[in-house]
Amino acid sequence: MTDRRETPRPARRTSKPKPQSEKPPKDWSDGERIAKWLARAGVASRRACETMIENGEIAVNGRKLTSPAFKVTGSETITVKGKRVSAPEATRLWRYHKPSGLITTTNDPAGRRTIFDEMPKHLPRVVTVGRLDLTTEGLLLLTNDGELARALELPSNEFPRIYRARAHGKVTPEKLQALADGIEVDGVRYAPIKAELERETGTNNWIRVELSEGKKREVRRALESVGLDVNRLIRVAYGPFTLDDLHPGAVEEVLASELKAKLGSMIKPSSARPSRGARKPKPPRPDVETGLHKPKRNRTIRKK
Template identity: 45%
Template sequence: MKITGKLVSNQFNLHLNQTKKLTPITIKPSAILLDEQSSLERIARRIARAGLCSRREAENWIVNGRIKLNGKILKTPAITVTKNAKIMVDGKPLPKIKQTRVWLYHKVRGTVTTAHDPEGRKTVLDTMPRDMQRAITVGRLDINSEGLLLLTNNGSLAHYLALPSTGLTRTYRARVFGRINSNALAKLKHGISIDGFTYGPINVNIDRILNHNSWLTIKIKEGKNREIRRVMKYLGLHVNRLLRTSYGPFQLGNIPPEHTKEINTKLLNSLLAFSYKQSSNDSTVS
């Protein structure tokens, strides 16, 4: 895999998705991107900002006794620390918090979105350069899906971007096999429940209907495990190709397969400020 360069602002097609009100999380991107350590913050967030893991993973590490605070093993993540706190992870000092970095990656089919796969399958991190080996993925794409995947060294930012309440729209192009029922697809904008699982609003646009396969553009905000495939199957459609083209304001564009582009800090702050502003307004899949 090759790093193909940094993005410039005109490569982004910033778009606004408006209709339904969502409640954004309370942490603004500017707070998440703060490179200096805050005077007071939850210890799990401090660990996540050091780039070792996500905030949720840090909480699990604490419960499992892997974290020491000022020489004592922690038993609960409900601890607020100062910037001078001495935190140890598996006996090693917590790394210095680095400047936040975000990469856009073009995932291909056949790779898994995890750091280590017990089945020995190829992961998206296998071919990453050394400075990205500890990168955290923002959500996941299943092994048979392809397209845009976000990575960052900031666990709190990864958590923020993945939350449904943040209101970022994930856009996909799907090739499906089966008979298209436009009325059934249109009703998905109100959400749907399947076998006890409830999925939020899904916007589907029919791009092209062929003899056997059709192309759809699908927009969702939740990104639950295999959500699109399960919903399409329920409607009698088999997804034989699924490509994510955008995640909030971040676009796949012309990034080649298995290549990455890093977003420069100034542009990153602008994009996050834009996405936060939109999630604070009336917004839904459009």
């Protein structure tokens, strides 16, 4: 009987596991950061958009973002609080004569009327360049470009804000010089303010005030600190744009050619859309005291 010896089988070769390929890094060369894109689309300022992202109010292709470190090209479906945002349009700017009694915000918890409650329905999504207090009147700039709004607000760009203030109290050279030197009120330091007396009307005085910042209630607080009690405040200019004969409640678009000429490199050549501008409404009879136009009767803000 032959002895059969089984020949050992060769060891089975096992294939080495393939190394897992790492996800390719994101290409940050294309697109732009989501907050900047939203700001250009007129949703809000870049900072406000970043806050909205942190609050989970922004989604891209159905996925909520938790960090502003995300880029988009505009081909995505981008939503804000569930509503789709259209791609940014060419940069546009409007002059608006804000009446007294309106809040400069999108909504008010107290139920007071806002400027957006009074805006024409055909106006696209816009943001304001800064704010005006409840009782402050005059020029308020609106734009569909949040990046432009932010640039116009920055003190470093030194866009002057010019107001006409009616104030009770004696105006003296010493008080005007104190404002020009820069003052501090309740721990808040204000940059030098140019103020000059225009005319006296009994116990009240009309004062021209020019500043380059725009802190909360700056004009009122600064004048009150030198003994001048403001009872009416009208902004007549912001940077190169003026109120002119725009009557209260009216909105007028700035021509693209004017926008480019006055803001220069802040407006990209491809961002200024051709515009004929809005037709100027016929102004009402001017106020004898201020030289400005009397506001039309506004039933929407009248107390019931």
